[in-house]
Amino acid sequence: MMKRMLLIILISIPLFAAQSSKETFTIWGRIVYNGFSPIESFSIKVFELNTFTNQKKIIQDLKIRDNNGEFLIKNLNSGTYLIEITVENYTRYSIIKTVGNKNESVGEIVLQNTW
Incomplete structure (x- = not known):
């Protein structure tokens, strides 16, 4: 019984390590208008795209306020995204x-x- 329990624990450790080390990424940019003046308040919707089915699923809906017009979209997995501003x-x-x-x-x- 003890050996079986130890075996299960040893097999489980790499699985948990692989899940917890999944890296996420960021998309960033800047929004401006004529003369390249920053837009300080805007909305961004981020959709995850399925390139096989052409379906999209909203994953983030952000309201941004930044004096320089800059934005960060954080916690993205590898994949293709539609960004609407x-x-x-x-x-x-x-x-x-x-x-x-x-x-x-x-x-x-x-x-x-x-x-």
């Missing part, structure tokens, strides 16, 4: 970004006003 009185912006084994940047996104 909305700001009142500006055109909606969408980008598809694939995260491999490193953090990714979408760079500086310039929005056009609609008024």
